Every structure is written in structure tokens, then in C-alpha cells.
Amino acid sequence: xxxxxSPASRRAAAxxxxxxxxxxxxxxxxxxxxxxxxxNLLNDxxxxxxxxxxxxxxxxIVWNIRLPRTMGAWAAGxxxxxxxxxxxxxxxxxLADPYLLGSATGAALAVALAxxxxxxxxxxxxxxxxxxxxxxxxxxxxxVRLGLTGAAFCGAIVxxxxxxxxxxxxxxxxxxxxxxxxxxxxxxxGTSLVLVFSPDSMQAMQAFLLGSTGFVGWAACTMMLTALPxxxxxxxxxxxxxxxLSLGEATAASLGLPLVxxxxxxxxxxxxxxxxAVAQTGLIAFVGLAAPHLVRSVVxxxxxxxxxxxxxxxxxxxxxxxxxxxxxIAPQELPVGVLTAVLGGGYLLWLMxxxxxxxxxxxx
Amino acid sequence: xxxxxxxxxxxSVSIGKAPILHGxxxxxxxxxxxxxxxxxxxxxxxxxKVLAGILPCTGSVNLLGEPLPEWSRRERAQTxxxxxxxxxxxxxxxxxxxxxxxxxxHQSWLAPPSAADHAAVERALRATQSWKYRSRSLxxxxxxxxxxxxxxxxxxxEAQVLLMDEPLANLDPPHQADxxxxxxxxxxxxxxxxxxxxxxxMALNADDxxxxxxxxxxxxxxxxxxxxxxxxxxxxxxxxxxxxxxxQWIALPQ
Numbered sequence: 001x002x003x004x005x006s007p008a009s010r011r012a013a014a015x016x017x018x019x020x021x022x023x024x025x026x027x028x029x030x031x032x033x034x035x036x037x038x039x040n041l042l043n044d045x046x047x048x049x050x051x052x053x054x055x056x057x058x059x060x061i062v063w064n065i066r067l068p069r070t071m072g073a074w075a076a077g078x079x080x081x082x083x084x085x086x087x088x089x090x091x092x093x094x095l096a097d098p099y100l101l102g103s104a105t106g107a108a109l110a111v112a113l114a115x116x117x118x119x120x121x122x123x124x125x126x127x128x129x130x131x132x133x134x135x136x137x138x139x140x141x142x143x144v145r146l147g148l149t150g151a152a153f154c155g156a157i158v159x160x161x162x163x164x165x166x167x168x169x170x171x172x173x174x175x176x177x178x179x180x181x182x183x184x185x186x187x188x189x190g191t192s193l194v195l196v197f198s199p200d201s202m203q204a205m206q207a208f209l210l211g212s213t214g215f216v217g218w219a220a221c222t223m224m225l226t227a228l229p230x231x232x233x234x235x236x237x238x239x240x241x242x243x244x245l246s247l248g249e250a251t252a253a254s255l256g257l258p259l260v261x262x263x264x265x266x267x268x269x270x271x272x273x274x275x276x277a278v279a280q281t282g283l284i285a286f287v288g289l290a291a292p293h294l295v296r297s298v299v300x301x302x303x304x305x306x307x308x309x310x311x312x313x314x315x316x317x318x319x320x321x322x323x324x325x326x327x328x329i330a331p332q333e334l335p336v337g338v339l340t341a342v343l344g345g346g347y348l349l350w351l352m353x354x355x356x357x358x359x360x361x362x363x364x
Numbered sequence: 365x366x367x368x369x370x371x372x373x374x375x376s377v378s379i380g381k382a383p384i385l386h387g388x389x390x391x392x393x394x395x396x397x398x399x400x401x402x403x404x405x406x407x408x409x410x411x412x413k414v415l416a417g418i419l420p421c422t423g424s425v426n427l428l429g430e431p432l433p434e435w436s437r438r439e440r441a442q443t444x445x446x447x448x449x450x451x452x453x454x455x456x457x458x459x460x461x462x463x464x465x466x467x468x469x470h471q472s473w474l475a476p477p478s479a480a481d482h483a484a485v486e487r488a489l490r491a492t493q494s495w496k497y498r499s500r501s502l503x504x505x506x507x508x509x510x511x512x513x514x515x516x517x518x519x520x521x522e523a524q525v526l527l528m529d530e531p532l533a534n535l536d537p538p539h540q541a542d543x544x545x546x547x548x549x550x551x552x553x554x555x556x557x558x559x560x561x562x563x564x565x566m567a568l569n570a571d572d573x574x575x576x577x578x579x580x581x582x583x584x585x586x587x588x589x590x591x592x593x594x595x596x597x598x599x600x601x602x603x604x605x606x607x608x609x610x611x612q613w614i615a616l617p618q
Contacts (some may be wrong), residue, residue, distance in 0.1 A: 007499075008458065237474060239368075243461075244468050246454040247517070253418040254448075255468045255521075256441030296456055300501055 004134050011299045012309060019312035024073060026319040030070030031062050033326055039335040063219075072216030072280060073322035073336070075224035077287050079231065079277040081314020083270050084288030085295075085307050086235055089242040090266045095177055096288035098156070098274040102183035103286075106159020107152035107271075107278035108209060109187045112194040114151035115201055145219040145280070149227070153275035159183060160267055208282035211337015213322045220280035227276035232311060234269045238262065239304035246303075282335045286344020287321075293351060368419035368426070368488045369394040369525050369556035370444070375414050375423035377407075384410045387423070392525075392572070397547050397557040399587070402576035402599055405614055408560040409449055411527050411576065415558065423442045427525065445523030449530040449560075451514050455503030459513045462502060463488055463528035466520030488520040489513075493539075507534035517542070519550075526550065528559040532566060544569055564596065564604060564615035577601050587613065 080098060087096035087103075098104045166179035191209065195202050207214065241262050244252045253259055277284070291314040295306060318336070321343070325336040371391040377384045385407045392398045392415075400408045402421075413419035417432045417440060425432040425443060435443070453462050466488065467481040477485075491494040492512040502510055511534045518526060532540050544566065547557050551571065561567040568587050573597050575583040583595035593606035596615070604615045 063586065240468060240471070240473075243457075244465055246452075246457065247462075247465060248448065248452045249446050250416075250418050251446060251451055254416050254444070254446035255440060255465070256437040257468070258437060299455055300458055302457065302461055 008300050009305075011120035012301050012305045015295070015299050016305075016312060019309065023312065023319065024314050025073060026316060026323065027070050030073070030231035030319060030323055031066045032051025033323055034061070034066065055360070061114075068218045068221040068320065069213055069216045070322065072224060073213040073319065074319045075221060075228055076213065076216075076277040076281040076284065078228055078311040078315035079224060079273045079319075080284060080288040080318070081310040081312070082228070082231055082235060082307060083273040083277070084290075085292040085303070085310035086242075086266055086270045086273070088289065088292050089245065089303050089306070090263065090270065091176065092246060092248075092271050093176055094293070095289070097286070098270065098278075099283070099285045099288060100177060100180040100184070102159035102163035102180050102187065103156040103271055103274045104159070104283055105155070105184045105187040105191070106155040106162070107275045108155070109191045109194070109301075110151040110155025110158070110275075111148050111208070111279055112191045112205060113155075114148060115205070116117050116194050116198040118147070142219045149223050149276050149281040152279035153271050156271035156275040156278070157267065159187060160271060162187075189357055207335060209337075210335035211282040211284035211334045211340065213281050213318070213325075214279055214333060214335075217311050224276050224280055227272060228311070231269050231273040231276070234265070235273075235307045235350055236268060238269075239302065239307055242266070242303040282320065284338060285341045286348065287317050287340055290344055290347050291317060293347075321354055366393040366395065367429075368392060369428060370415055370558070372411065373424050373426070375411065375421050375425070377414060377419060377421045378412055379410075384579055385414070385421070387601075388576075388579070388581050390574050390581050390584060392556060392558050393556045394556050395551060396571040397559070398572040398574060399560065399570040400560045400574045400576060401562075401564060401567045401596065402582075406576040407579040408576050409529050412527050412558065412560050416444060416527050418446070418522075440467055441456045441523075442521065443524050445518050445521045445529055447515060447518035447525040447526070447528040450533065451517075453502055453517075454515065456501050458499055458501050459494060459505070459516075460485065460489070460498040462513055463498075463516045463520050466517040469521055478590045484520050484522055485516075485589060488516040489521060491549075492516040493542060506535055508539055511535055515546075518603065519546070524554070525558070527558045528557065530562065531559055532561065532563055540566060562607075564600075565613070568606065568613040568615065 062338060083098040083103075084096075087098060087101055088094055090096070093100075099332040112126070136147040163176070163179045163183045166182060167176040195205050241252075241257050244255050244257050245262075247255075274288075292306060294313050295301065295309040301309060316341070321336050321339045325339050328334055368391040373389050375385050375388040388407070388411055390411070400411065402408055410419065414421045415425055417425065427435060427440065432440065463485045464477055466480065467477060467484060470481060470484075471477060486495065489498050492515050494512045494516055495508065497509060498507060502513065505513065511531070514527075515531060518528065532543060535543060540563070547559070550557055559567075559570070567573065570587050573583075573585060573587045573592050573596070574581055575592075577599045582599055583592065585592040585595070593613070596606055597604055603618050604617050606613055606615050608614075
């Protein structure tokens with residue numbers, strides 16, 4: 001039997017392998033790069049000749065700080081990349097992105113609300129040193145992280161549904177985009193309002209709202225690394241239905257696809273992926289938008305592969321941004337969300353400039 | 365009189381407050397090609413969507429003797445194929461992959477495409493003469509090539525009843541003739557084809573004709589009947605005249 005797509009599949013497999021290798025390299029670099037620049041802590045850790053205090057120090061830094069942060073950045077990027085691929089497929093809209101659809105801002109508002117209601121005032125960063133208390137946004141506690149992830153998930157769902165209600169459906173790109181902007185602004189204002197009423201958590205929340213990987217510990221990292229395969233497997237299992245949706249709703253319905261439960265499931269996965277990332281790293285823009293576009297610009301893929309490759313690309317993008325954020329103005333650190341917003345915004349402009357075709361061509 | 369493959373009974377549809385169809389009743393015979401014609405806004409596409417079960421309505425649709433809602437979603441999709449007007453598809457997908465999407469009703473949830481799926485896709489691509497650009501992405505194809513790929517997508521489901529809304533859009537005359545040949549082969553094999561067509565001369569090649577105006581069916585008959593031709597001229601306010609040229613019926617603008 002002729003399998004004409006095998007060259008494309010081979011390219012997809014090669015890209016996946018490349019992204020995996022790059023991911024491993026970035027994570028290794030992430031472990032070695034700190035406020036003092038590059039230092040080969042892995043060597044300290046693995047070299048038996050080193051003194052025990054050096055090794056203990058290296059272990060402390062690597063194990064408690066850099067490894068969870070680096071892996072967390074990768075996982076958050078992968079979740080956002082996955083969410084972006086899902087959103088673009090579900091809404092058949094190339095500008096769909098967790099950030100632009102209101103799901104990320106919804107998640108952020110829910111996190112702020114949860115903190116304010118659960119005594120977030122107690123959780124703060126005092127004098128710049130990260131003395132985290134029980135319910136801070138920076139808290140490493142498992143229960144707090146789980147609660148914040150749950151809140152972010154609910155907020156993400158509300159955000160998407162609000163955007164969809166305002167846009168009266170998904171067909172009109174411009175309307176969807178405008179609705180997403182409106183929801184983003186309103187929910188963002190809501191978040192600011194919550195912060196005004198709980199000024200003690202302001203400083204911690206500010207880092208969170210700017211998007212930062214700086215406070216990802218093992219609990220946060222594990223939360224994302226648990227959500228990632230769950231969301232990935234669920235999304236992948238619905239990938240053929242997403243392919244069918246690319247033919248438009250009428251045709252998808254005629255192919256026997258159950259559109260209502262399908263959309264509900266996809267929005268649920270989208271919200272879980274976005275919520276899991278946002279609850280740990282705050283608002284990180286454009287990774288979800290850029291990852292699927294980057295994949296598509298390299299290889300022609302159906303949704304099954306797109307979901308996988310977008311996740312890997314998202315992971316690579318955010319890991320790289322995290323490294324840059326640590327490196328660019330070391331020993332100071334840039335909030336990674338600021339970096340992705342600048343780079344991603346530029347990419348979006350370039351995408352729009354390169355021709356309406358890419359942006360409008362995939363629109364219903 | 366052959367049995368009906370699909371029929372609509374007392375169908376009414378309103379979009380918003382605007383009524384589109386007013387109690388439409390029409391039957392489409394098994395193994396025959398029926399074209400639905402009528403002026404713009406007659407409700408032709410709406411009726412086709414109702415037949416496909418993708419537009420809510422009052423009234424009932426019967427598919428092979430069973431009410432449409434009693435069919436399972438999957439069995440209905442296997443039996444009833446659909447090609448929409450100006451159907452869209454992701455520009456960056458390959459033609460082969462798009463046609464494979466037509467096999468979704470035959471595929472189980474997570475299983476990869478079977479040999480039968482690949483064979484059906486190849487048959488559909490060859491029937492529409494689009495096999496040669498199977499590995500090109502849709503965005504790189506011309507309007508006509510693209511339309512043929514989408515037709516192949518509809519054919520790939522190998523459904524017993526095939527509904528097509530404006531399938532000749534973007535096709536040049538040679539490819540319109542090819543489409544005609546495909547439909548005749550399908551009908552000869554027992555497939556029921558229902559198509560909405562603007563090209564009246566092409567529509568006159570069908571076996572049966574349903575004429576619509578103002579959300580109602582005004583006439584049903586054989587395409588070769590003189591009474592059908594008169595009804596056709598009447599529905600277009602006698603701005604077309606049906607004539608026989610070289611053993612073919614054509615509609616001339618008046």
C-alpha cells in the first residue's frame with residue numbers, strides 16, 4: 001500500500017528528535033547558568049574528586065533551585081504550546097492563543113482571587129528575600145499549588161467562555177480577537193482591583209503577573225509535569241476530531257463528529273493546560289501563539305503531530321527565554337514574561353506583515 | 365417508481381426570525397442523480413443541510429426508510445456523505461490527508477487508517493484526477509484543483525447517499541464534464557446523488573429535478589420532461605429557455 005505522507009512523517013519525527021535534543025541541552029544549560037553566569041555545577045556534582053562541601057553546595061543549588069526552575073520553565077512552555085495548538089485547531093483561527101482568548105487572564109484573576117480570599121495577605125515577599133508563607137503565590141506547598149492550579153483551571157474556563165460569548169462564536173477572527181482583548185483587559189483590571197484590596201501580596205503577585213519562572217519549585221514543577229502528559233494524551237486522542245474540525249463545522253458534523261461534547265472536552269483540556277502553567281509561572285504571553293506557527297512553518301502536520309511538536313517547541317521556547325532572562329542583565333534577572341511578550345509581539349507583527357495570507361488564510 | 369433514498373417531509377426552517385423553508389416535502393430516489401435548482405434565496409442549500417442533518421428544523425427527514433434522528437451518528441455519516449458550498453480546509457494540509465478525513469466515519473477512535481481507508485482515498489483521488497497532486501498542500505493548488513480534492517474528500521466516505529452543494533464552483537468546463545462523468549458512474553453503481561446547482565444546463569443532465577422558489581418546492585419531475593422545462597422557465601420568470609442542442613438539454617438566457 002502506498003503511504004505518500006511518509007516523507008512528511010519522517011520530517012516530523014526528525015523535528016521531534018531535534019527538539020528533544022535541544023530540550024535536554026537547554027535543561028543542562030539551565031542547571032549551569034545562574035546569577036554569576038555559566039558555572040559547570042554538573043561537573044562539581046558528578047566529579048568525585050571535588051570536596052564534599054563543594055558538592056553539597058552544588059547539589060543544593062542544582063537540586064533545590066535550578067533544576068525545578070529549568071524543568072518547570074520547559075514544562076510551562078510545553079503546556080502553553082499544547083494549549084496554543086489546541087486553541088488554534090478548536091477555533092480554526094491562527095490567532096487563537098491561551099493569552100489572546102482570555103483563558104490566561106481568567107486563570108490569573110482566579111489565582112489572585114484565591115490568594116485574596118484564602119488569606120493571601122499573609123503570603124508575601126518581605127524585603128526582597130523570598131520568605132514564603134503558607135498561601136503565597138510563591139508558596140512551595142503542594143496543597144497551595146494544587147489549590148492555585150484548580151483555581152486557575154476554573155478561571156481559564158470562565159475566561160474562554162466569556163470571550164466566546166462576547167464574540168458570539170468562533171468564526172469571525174476579528175471579533176474573536178477583539179473579544180479576547182476586551183476580556184483580557186477587564187479580567188486584568190479585576191486582578192489589579194483584587195491586588196489593591198490585598199496590598200500585602202502585591203509584590204509577589206506582580207512578579208507573577210509579569211510572568212516569571214523564578215519561583216518554580218518542585219511542587220510547581222511536578223504539578224506541570226503531571227498535567228502535561230494528561231493534557232497531551234487527552235488532546236492527542238482527540239486529534240483526529242480536530243483534523244475533522246479543520247473542514248468547518250458543517251462538514252465535521254456530517255462526518256459524525258459529536259461537536260458539542262468535543263468542544264467541551266477540548267476547552268477543558270485547553271483550560272487545564274493553561275491553568276496548570278499560569279498557576280505556577282504567571283502570565284507568559286505568545287509562547288502558545290508562536291509554537292504551532294513555528295512548527296507549521298517547518299513541517300506539514302496533522303493535529304496529532306502538531307500537538308506533540310507544539311508542546312516540544314513551547315518547551316524549547318520558554319526554556320530559551322528563561323535562560324536569556326537570567327543571562328541578559330545578570331546578576332539581575334528579567335521577568336521571563338516580559339521577554340516572551342517582546343519577542344512574541346515582534347513575531348506576531350512579522351507574521352501579520354509577511355502577508356495577510358498566513359493570518360487570514362486559515363480563517364473561516 | 366423506485367424507493368426513496370432520502371426524503372424530507374413538512375420541513376420548516378427559520379434563521380433568526382426569517383423563515384427560510386415553508387413546509388417543504390421532497391423525495392429523492394435511490395440510485396439516481398437529482399439536482400435541486402431555483403433562483404437565489406430559494407432555500408436550496410438550506411434544504412440540503414436539513415437533509416444532511418446538520419441544520420435543526422421542524423418536520424422529518426427519512427434516510428433509507430428510517431427517520432434521520434434514529435441513525436447513530438457514525439452510521440449516518442457512513443451512509444450520508446456531504447460536500448458543502450465553498451468548503452474550507454486548512455491550507456497547509458496535504459491533499460491526501462484532507463481526503464483521508466473523509467474516512468473518519470469508518471475509522472475507530474484511536475486506530476490508524478486501515479488498508480481499506482488508504483484504498484478508498486486512492487480511488488477517490490484517482491476518480492477526481494487529483495492523485496497526481498496528492499502530496500501537495502491545499503494552499504498551493506488552484507481553485508479547480510482544490511475543488512476536486514474536496515470532492516474526493518466527499519467521495520472517500522463511499523456513502524450510499526451523497527449530498528453536494530454547488531460542487532461545480534471553480535471548475536472549468538472540462539472538469540465540469542469530468543464531474544458529470546463521476547456522478548454518472550456513482551449513480552450507475554447505485555449511489556444516490558443530490559446536488560444543488562446554479563448551472564442550469566449542467567443540472568439538466570441529472571435524472572430528476574427538484575425546483576424551488578421562495579422556500580417551497582414548486583415542481584418535481586424528470587429532467588427530460590417538457591413539463592419540467594416549462595416549470596424551470598416559469599421559476600426563472602421566463603428569463604431562461606430550455607432547448608435541445610445536439611441531444612442535450614441546455615438553458616439559454618433570455
